[in-house]
Amino acid sequence: SAELVSLEELTGTDVDVAADRRTVTVDAGLRYGELVTALHREGLALHNLASLPHISVAGAVATATHGSGVGNRNLAAAVAGLELVTSDGELLRAARGDADFPGLVVGLGALGVVTRVTLDVEPAFQVQQRVFEGLPWSTLAERFDDVVSAGYGVSLFTLFGDDALDMVWVKARTDAAEGPVGELFGAREADGERHPIPGIDPAPTTGQLGAPGLWSDRLPHFRMGFTPSNGDEIQSEFLFPRRHAVAAIEALRGLSGRIRPLLQTCEIRTIAADDLWMSTAYEQDSVALHFTWRQDQAAVQELLVHLEAALEPFGPRPHWGKLFLADAA
Ligand SMILES: Cc1cc2nc3c(=O)[nH]c(=O)nc-3n(C[C@H](O)[C@H](O)[C@H](O)COP(=O)(O)OP(=O)(O)OC[C@H]3O[C@@H](n4cnc5c(N)ncnc54)[C@H](O)[C@@H]3O)c2cc1C
Known part of the structure; x- marks a missing residue:
């Protein structure tokens, strides 16, 4: 039992x-x-x-x-x-x-x-973090691999606006090639610190504006001792082969009218392949589409029916620790 x-x-x-x-x-x-x-x-x-x-x-x-x-x-x-x-x-x-x-x-x-x-x-190594705003969707589609390779770790944040991504967070190691400064494929560097969820006070976030800091003070978005993210949310995330990133993002943009009312933020990340059987990146270089939803589980589950169907052609693997509908098969 x-x-x-x-x-x-x-x-x-x-x-x-x-x-x-x-x-x-x-x-x-x-x-x-x-x-x-x-x-x-x-x-x-x-x-x-x-x-x-x-x-x-x-x-x-x-x-x-x-x-x-x-x-x-x-x-x-x-x-x-x-x-x-x-x-x-x-x-x-x-x-x-x-x-x-x-x-x-x-x-x-x-x-x-x-x-x-x-x-x-x-x-131990040091990292500089910079945030860039307003990357056009068309540029992301043309340069996806260049954008996500702009630093040691890159996170894209979007609320599915019509024209542009909201933010690109670039974490660059100081012992490697310097990350972008001032501008990234047409996106401008932010003039102050930002929270991943637009409009929220950035105090809980790790240092930005290019100030070098220890790996552990830059690689996470949130600092220990503060409430991470919003604290009042539901999360879902789907991973699939990185080569499908642009098509999958396009498929989601087609659902943006349904996604926006429930969305606090969407984060797009990349993960290198591994050999762990139940890993979401098992044997494939992956892209991850994460959603921080408002706390309304019934509405989120209803939306997930459409969202999982839209991602289906790309072979999505749900994050084990987040909300999804797919069954074992
Ligand atoms: C604000 C927030 C931000 C997040 N950010 C990320 C992120 O950036 N990337 C990402 O991938 N995920 C992220 N997550 C998801 C999170 O990493 C996973 O849900 C993770 O499992 C949480 O760790 P925990 O210690 O709270 O797990 P727990 O809830 O304690 O454990 C999760 C599961 O792991 C297993 N487990 C735990 N301990 C043991 C043990 N000792 N032995 C055997 N099995 C065990 C159990 O099956 C358990 O149900 C985030 C979640 C939140 C709330």
Whole structure:
């Protein structure tokens, strides 16, 4: 029979750095915000982060949570080893290279309770974040790959206005080629800090305007200690092969009249392919279309019928941790 296990008391905060400083092993319930504090002390970094540091390592890994960047795989792809307690109480340890390891990592909680996770790390790096406004849809269609490759991580935000995207957030590493400054394919650099949801105070967001900062203070959009996003919302997200990005965005623009009334913001990101069986980026370089909806589940579900149908030709994979209608088949 079905059983649920509460992990409320899985609150350990151990972080062990390997002797070669290429991996760290952490308690699974640790939140990324706590992990980055420990990594700072060691001068180490993860390759990428999601839009917020509030989530746990185990929860993010189990659901294939991702950040952005054409060369960046999702957060689960950094997992080099796992320890879990299976339903018969056995302790199972597995490492990258073991048979079936790629089936264990994005496990959706179905394989047992993950207690320790080993993650790849690298030397700490710095990032500059800049926001560009008003990129015409026609330019995005012509230059999609160039736009999403403009930095280490790029996020596009839109409310499906008629002429242009609202914002392009570019996160560029200071140890790589400089990201765009002042202008990006005709979009102008914002004259102040911005929140991903237009009209909301940008105080909770990470530093922008090109000020260099630590990887962990720039790769997420939201700072630890503040409410991420709006806090009152429903989310959906669909991933599919990046080569379909322009056609899929066009299909959604055809639904914009229905989408706009329920939408707080839509974010478009890219994720590099991985080999994790249940990953939304399994064996395909992907684009992700995320929707932050108003808190009206009945209306959102009604809209999802049309939205999932519009995306169907592109082979969408729903984000495991967000609202979708598609069944197992
Ligand atoms: C404001 C906001 C912003 C977000 N931004 C992003 C983003 O940028 N990118 C993205 O991809 N997603 C994003 N998400 C979605 C989020 O990353 C996922 O929902 C993630 O699962 C949340 O992590 P959690 O620690 O809260 O998970 P939980 O809700 O605690 O766990 C999710 C699932 O993971 C499994 N699980 C958790 N812990 C364990 C364990 N110890 N052992 C076994 N299984 C376990 C269980 O199946 C559980 O139901 C966002 C969500 C919010 C609310």
